Amino acid sequence: MFIDSTMLKQILSKFPRKPKSESLDSTGSDSGNNSPNLGSGFQCTIGGSSLTSKLNVVKRVSSAVFPASISAGAEVVEPHLSFKEVSNPQKQNLFISKLNVCCEIIDSSDPAKQDLKRETLIELVDFVSSGSAKFNEPAISAMCKMCATNLFRVFPPKYRSNFTGGETEDEEPMFDPAWSHLQIVYDLLVRFISYNSLDIKVAKKHVDHSFIVRLLDLFDSEDPRERDCLKTILHRIYGKFMVHRPFIRKAVSNIIYRFVFETERHNGMSELLEIFGSVISGFALPLKEEHKIFLWRALIPLHKPKSVGIYHQQLTYCVVQFIEKDPKLASTVIKGLLKYWPVTNSQKELMFLSELEEVLEMTSMDEFQKIMVPLFRRIRCCLNSSHYQVAERAHLLWNNEHILNLIGHNRQVILPLVFPAIERNTQNHWNQAVLNLTMNVRKMFCEMDEELVLACQCKLEEEHIKSNSAAEKRRLTWERLETAAGVQPVVACNFVAPIKPSTCPVVC
Template sequence: MLKQILSKLPRKSPKSDSLDSAGSDSGSNTPNLGNGFQCTIGGSSLTSKLNVVKRVSSAVFPSSIAAGAEAVEPHLSFKEVSNPQKHNLFISKLNLCCEFIDSSDPVKQDLKRETLIELVDFVSSGSAKFSEPAISALCKMCAMNLFRVFPPKYRSNFTGGETDDEEPLFDPAWSHLQIVYDLLVRFISYSSLDIKVAKKHVDHSFIVKLLDLFDSEDPRERDCLKTILHRIYGKFMVHRPFIRKAVSNIIYRFVFETERHNGISELLEIFGSVISGFALPLKEEHKIFLWRALIPLHKPKSVGIYHQQLTYCVVQFIDKDPKLASTVIKGLLKYWPVTNSQKELMFLSELEEVLEMTSMDEFQKVMVPLFRRIRCCLNSSHYQVAERAHLLWNNEHILNLIAHNRQVILPLVFPAIERNTQNHWNQAVLNLTLNVKKMFSDMDEELVLACQCKLEEEDIRSSAAAEKRRLTWERLETAAGVQPVACNFLAPIKPATCPVVC
């Protein structure tokens, strides 16, 4: 009886061993033709190799991407698949490009390059849909290809980047890296990109590793990174405070530890536009960035590499808040070079730009220490430094500030002017000194005469004091009976004998 009941129950059909049977419909006969071809009879449609769908292997796609997703064979072209399958093909190609290919295999390298170019063209066409699996796969691919440790730097000097005497070093893998950077730029700039989803993958860790690449010695790579970081800062508002903090840390390490970094100028160029977009009034965080990061950047020897960008950032801060002018001038005086004339020329140029934006109140706070330093520059034996310091008087705004405060400034600089007129070796500097003296005479002739009389009195007192010192030394030498230097040898002193018997 039991056997009769069991015999009437429907029997379960045996499982197919085909790899493609898992995706077939249970109500249709779908014979596997082998080699990737599959024919569907029940729906009167034929599916060729161009529409083959395979299960995603965990070795190709990470488990974080939706398990059981389907991907098209990555070696197919986007033109060879239907529109619904292009998204899966996009992810397949991204994961294919995650594989590291050694330079000894040019065939695979060319295949990877062609795949990357396909991806760039696909994103450029606007057909890409950046779902979370696609964003995750793209960020993973960029990380695998771009994030790397640079080899040790073998440059002979320690200037922290290329100088005028050094040729930039170009990365031999740039033809490959350039396409990856191009894809990343287009991804960040994509108009329909969901920022809420993208920020999960373009996270703090991704940004830190991206910033580390700014130390690349290839200027082409740094230029691409500059564009990418600027787009990330503009699009991912939630990451802005972290980016500012991370860049500050790079500057601190450069200024106070290594004094070596290749991308300081590019980072400052980005922050030049960032500072111009700061809202008013400035936050305390932004002022701290000026005090602790930008002003100390005047200290390193290699300031000439990034001085133009640094000056622009400083001027942007003063443009936002004119009260910061006195703070900036104090910072320049703190780090003013003493023995480096080329660096001193840069400081004088920056000082002129800062003074052009300085109000009368801020100028009066710093004019005494400022013109003590300018006085030294006027007397510099390096003619370019002396010449550049004299040219400050050709600026109308600076001349106006000096004219209104001439009672304080002229007594400070007049001794340097007189000293130049008497014994400076360069004729161009001598002519500029006479012009400055004439400007002061036109402003206030009585003050010039008073300063001249005071200087003459000081010279007389100085000469008298020098003569008094000379006579004093002569009397001391006579009283001590000083012998000629050749005979002035002391006899060795014998140690005293100890009367106590030990």
């Protein structure tokens, strides 16, 4: 059966036609590489689906690598633009872009780039100071990264004397030549940490333990301006990041241990103690055992180094704050002072006497009675010190009303301990001011209990007579020994008499 061609065309024209793809030529070559050749239209469909799936994978990867604000359709803003030139939604991205620019460390040989970086940092400070933005996690992360890059560094080896613990009162402070740049970074960090709307739950992921440890390492800087900024920053971090408080206390304790028992060198000990003075004043009552251990193992051993004069004022304040919180710690503190009491350093002894007076002012009668015997044995040595300032300072303890009241209630124990030193001063101390103070102290004791003074004087005279008789007895004993040694002849113990050779007859 033959079908006419005209009829065949009519039959085929009744079937629906497929629409031609406009992108057939552009996609056919790409999709035919990994699929069988099933027709150009089908090939294009497979190619389109594979391309879409690849784009979805790229989108998922980019959202994990790049910040959410950028991957979510936000555009990267040119860092050289001003914050006034961009819209509010773009200010976060501009803030991050400027921070990334400031992460570059610029050598001093390129002043143009240095000036540009300085201007960018000033813009960032002004933006944070305006308080108009709420920083998201990418901004917080970029901020911490920029501060770490610019601030965290290794200090050059110290060339000061090995016998000093950092700066001393006679040495001039050393200033960092890059301070004009560092100051702006520190100012930015202070304002950022102090930002009212800063999300602490997000920020603690980036201001973490590693960040805090490296921040504490900077306290060893020889520039006092840098240490002052660090003091403010650490205080703000301790106040806002409550979760980091135990770690900060432990890290500072480790710095103190290393300073006391290993190096005796640290430039920022006074600043660290100044921070902890306010921290201790905020401790809740009753005091935790952890806080008492910090007093016993860290603060009291800080009296040992030779450079205690640099930070003694701050150390005394910390110790006094502990006693204000718990008066029962007074006896423990005084025992620690007696343990580390200087023997040959008169200036250090003066500082100990001043601290001792502040501690005794806050000491109760019960705690005083626990340590009064070893305490006044030490004070007795100070009363007889040949250094007139030490002797004066020890006598001035009697001018404090609270201390005088403690002494008066326990005079039966204290007066016998110090009366020999008072009498010795009245007889042969070389300084007239010390002699006058000694007479005033003796007069106070006479007004308290004249009978006890007379009894102590009689006992002292008896002991003086006994010591004189013992000295005379020793003198006579030595004279007898010298006389006995002089009467006996000297015998040569090692002399050996010669032996005559025996003569034997010779028989022929």
